[in-house]
Amino acid sequence: MKYIKMAVSFNFGEVVSIIIASILLPFLPETPIQLLVESLLYDLGQLTLPFDNVDSEYLKKPKKFSTKSLLHFMLFMGPLSSLFDLLVFAIMWFAFSLRDAATFQTVWFSYSIVSNLIGMHIIRTSKIPFFQSNAHKAVYTSSILLSIIGILVPYTFLGNIIGLVPLAPQYLAIILGVPVLYCIVALFAKKIYKKKFGEWI
Numbered sequence: 731m732k733y734i735k736m737a738v739s740f741n742f743g744e745v746v747s748i749i750i751a752s753i754l755l756p757f758l759p760e761t762p763i764q765l766l767v768e769s770l771l772y773d774l775g776q777l778t779l780p781f782d783n784v785d786s787e788y789l790k791k792p793k794k795f796s797t798k799s800l801l802h803f804m805l806f807m808g809p810l811s812s813l814f815d816l817l818v819f820a821i822m823w824f825a826f827s828l829r830d831a832a833t834f835q836t837v838w839f840s841y842s843i844v845s846n847l848i849g850m851h852i853i854r855t856s857k858i859p860f861f862q863s864n865a866h867k868a869v870y871t872s873s874i875l876l877s878i879i880g881i882l883v884p885y886t887f888l889g890n891i892i893g894l895v896p897l898a899p900q901y902l903a904i905i906l907g908v909p910v911l912y913c914i915v916a917l918f919a920k921k922i923y924k925k926k927f928g929e930w931i
Contacts, residue, residue, distance in 0.1 A: 731793070731795075731931050732779050732782065732853065732854050732931055733776055733779050734800065735800065735803045735804075735807075735853060735931060736776060736846075736849075736850055736853050736854075737776075738800055738803065738804040738808070739803055739804050739806075739807035739808045739811065739853070740772075740808070740811055740846050740849065741808075742804045742805075742808035742812075743807070743808040743809060743810070743811035743812035743815065744811070744812070744815065744842070746808065746809065746812040747759070747811075747812045747815035747816060747819075748760065748765075750812075750816060751815075751816070751819055754819075755819070755823075755834075757831040757834070757835075758831070758835070759819065759834065759835065759838055760835050760838055760839060760842075761835065761892070761893055763892045763893070764835060764839050764892050764893060764894065767839075767883070767888075767892055768839050768842050768843055768880075771843050771876050771879060771880055771883075772842075772843050772846040772847055772850075772876065772880075774872065774876060775846075775847045775850065775869075775872040775873055775876045776850060777872075778866070778868040778869045778871075778872040779850075779854065779869065781866040781868040781869065782854060782865055782866045782868075782869050783863070783864065783865065783866055785855055785856060785857060785863055787856070788856075788931065799927070799929065802927055803923075806919070806923055807853070807916075807919070807923070810912075810915070810916060810919055811845070811849065811912070814845065814908055814909075814911070814912045814915075815838070815842075817908060818837070818838060818841055818904055818908055819838070821904055821908075822834055822837055822838075822904065826900075826901075832893060832894070832895045833895055833897065833901075835893065835894065836884045836889075836894040836895050836897055837897065837901050837904055837905065839880070839883070839884070839894060840880050840881050840883070840884065840897070840905045841904060841905045841908060841909070842880075843876065843877060843879075843880030843881075844877045844880055844881065844905055844906065844909050845908065845909040845912060847872075847873045847876055847877050847880075848873070848877070848909045848910070848912070848913055849909070849912060849913065849916065850869075850873065851865060851869075851873065851913075852913055852916045852917065852920065853931075854869070854931075855930075855931075856920070856924060856929075856930035856931060858917065881902075881905060884896055884897055
C-alpha cells in the first residue's frame, strides 16, 4: 500500500505538471527518455519498501484494499507534489531567467528524483518521519544513494546521451531546498488528510 499510494500520487502529480508546463513553456519540461530514466531511478529506491518497518498502530486491525482510498490519496497528495513542481518551474523561469531547454530539463530531472525519494519518507508512515518513525536501513540507504546518483547523472556519459547537461552550483539550491520545503508542507497536509479521511496508508 505504501508503494501503490506513492506511485499513484507522485505519478499523477508529475503528469499534471508536465501537461501544464508543456502548455506554458516554449519547450518540453522533460523529454520522454529523461522521464523514463528518472522514473527508473526513484522506482529503484521504492523497491526497498518491502524491507520497511510498519507502524504498530497499522497492525491493530485488518485493512481492506480500497480503490476509493487510493483515489482520495491520489487526488489529495498528487496536486500537492504538482504544486511544488510548478514552483520549481517558476523559480527557474522567473528567478533564474532560465531559457535553455537542456539546463531546465536537467534541473527538473535531478529535482524530481530527490523530491520523490525524500517524499517517500513522508508517505511511508502516518507519523513524523525520522523522529517518530524510522525507515529500514535499506530504505535510508537507497534514498541517499539514488538521490546522489540523480544529482550526478548529468555529469556522466549517460546524462549526455539522454540530453542532460552539467549544472552550475546555484541550481543545487532548487534541487535540495524545494524538496525540504515540500516535506514541511506535506506534514501539515498529512494532518489534514488524516483528520478528513481517518487514515493515511
